Structures are given as C-alpha cells and as structure tokens.
Amino acid sequence: MQDVAAQAGVSVMTVSNVLTGKKLVADSTRASVMQAIESLHYVPNIAARSLASAAPERIGVHFRNTENAFLSAMVIGAVDATSQMGAQMLVGRWDLEGDSSAMNVLRQLVRSGAQGVLIAPPFCEMLTEEDLAEFEGVALIGLSAGDALPRLPSVRIDDQRAAFDMTQRLIALGHRRIGFITGAPHHLSSGTRLAGYRQALQAAGLNFSPGLVADGDLTFDSGLVAMARLLDGPLRPTAVLASNDDMAAAAMAVAQRAGLRAPDDISVAGFDDSPLAVRVEPKLTSVRQPVSAMADQAVRLLIEAVRHPEGARPVAGQPAITHLVEHRLIERGSTGTAPTV
Missing domain, CATH: 1.10.260.40 (lambda repressor-like DNA-binding domains)
Incomplete structure (x- = not known):
C-alpha cells in the first residue's frame, strides 16, 4: 500500500x-x-486488511463429531463464504457428553472470538430460549433444520415437501409398495420427511403400512439393517426411499446381495444428492439439497449480521426468519418403473 x-x-x-x-x-x-x-x-491481502482494521469477522461452524457427506459439504460452503468475504472461520466439533458436549463447544467458539455461529442439525433444533439467552449478542443461524425453528433463523429446504415429491415420483413410476427408511430420531427432518412420504401415499389413495417403514440413524450401517428388515418383512417393497444417500447406498447393497437388481427388480432413492450418489452403481436417484450453497448463504447472513447488528435484531413477538431454498429431484439409474408382479 x-x-x-x-x-x-x-x-x-x-x-x-x-x-x-x-x-x-x-x-x-x-x-x-x-x-x-x-x-x-x-x-x-484480505486477512491482513481485516487484522489491520482490528475488526475481523470471526464465524464459527458448529457440528457433531461424525463423518458424512452432509457435514463435508457444509464446511466447504462455509469456507467459500468466509474466504470471499474476508472473514475468519473457526470450527467446533462436538460429541454427546463431557467437555466436548454441544453447549460446551458452542461456548468455546464464542470464547475464541466467534461473533456468529453456523449450527448444524440436530443441535440447532434443540436450542431452548434459556440456551439462546446465554449467547445474547452473538449471531446464530441454523442450517438444514427439518422444520421452521421458532427461536432461531435458519436456511433450509422444505423437507416434508421434498419427501412428498420423491414419493409421488415413485408412485408415478407405478410403485405401490414403497418402503421408507427414517433418519435419526433426534433430527426434526426424520419426522417431516416421514410425514411427506405418508402425505404422498394418502394423496394417491394408498394405505400407509408400518411394516414398510424401518428406522435408521443416517449412517451406512443403519441402512444395511433397515433394508434387511424391509426385505424380510411380509410386504416386500418394489421401491425404497431412504432419508439420506448413505442409507440409500446401503439399501442398494443389501438388495444386490439378495439377488435384486436396481432398477429392474427394485428402485431405491436417497436424500441430499451427496457425492456418494454418483459413486455407486447404478447411480442414485436423490433429492438435491444444495448443502454447500445453503451453508454459503447462511455464513453470508451471519457476516452481514455481525457487520450490521442493528439490522439483525429480531422483531419482538415475530417468529425467527426461515430462508427456504428450493430442492430438486435428480433422477438416475437406481429408479425405474415398477416390476410386474
């Protein structure tokens, strides 16, 4: 200079x-x-300029200490936004208990200077009014919450509508016995996606059967167990919708071991349209939830809230703002017309 x-x-x-x-x-x-x-x-030099002004925006990214494609995409989107806007990014990964519990990690991020925090599910869905009071003055936003959050702004898709749309598409392909693998019970999306599935069945005049629903927890291993249960049940499905791509990929693996070919013998669809969706064979039909773009948008909202706090104050008595992002159905080789029985 x-x-x-x-x-x-x-x-x-x-x-x-x-x-x-x-x-x-x-x-x-x-x-x-x-x-x-x-x-x-x-x-x-953006970083040097921020330091020189003594006002670098520090944005925390808060998520559970686990490995899956959703969290990887979330971090990539946050990195892109902080890099482009000249902010610093802090990462906090939490476990279920002890010093690394979700609340303690959020406190550590704030003590480390985070002025705003992007919070992944399920923790963003669990924050109480008392919890939020502890972080007054810190900009917080939830990502991919399974439903509208009453106390916290969020960037999300309409999970119920997305599950409805994918189930409706499977019905349009001629499937009448459609299995469903739920997500983890502590995620709101587990309930809203199941509700969308049931709503689509009802709209088509199809009966809901509990025997066609198996519980998962968003991991590949849980998808293996859930799909085995569906195939061993009295009503073997001709199509299965899983609540994320990890479980959908597991469902296809179990079907193949059972001698079923996708999509000729059984159709399988997932959720998120993660990189895994195009790494399996056949490639996976999935609901596209643009996680990286959503995280990018959420971080930009946080940075703006830090830079202009007067415009980020919630209006008394008004619900928190939900920023809805469009989902898309991405059809690939794992789904097709229902087999003739």
Missing part, C-alpha cells in the same frame, strides 16, 4: 479508503490510485 501511495502521490490512508470503497476520495484521486494499483499489480 505504501508503494501504491507513493506512485499515486497520496497517503496510505487514501489508498485504504479507495480499497474499502469509502466515499471520501475525489474521483480524480481514486482514478490515480487505481492506475497505480494496476501498474504495480497490487493484490490486497
């Missing part, structure tokens, strides 16, 4: 004002500074 200032014949503060877009500089002076920047091939 000193070199730019010297070539343009201005002060370093004037160069700073030009780079930050402040309207304190005459057009002719701004043009001289920009010409010097171009001729010197100067590229501002």
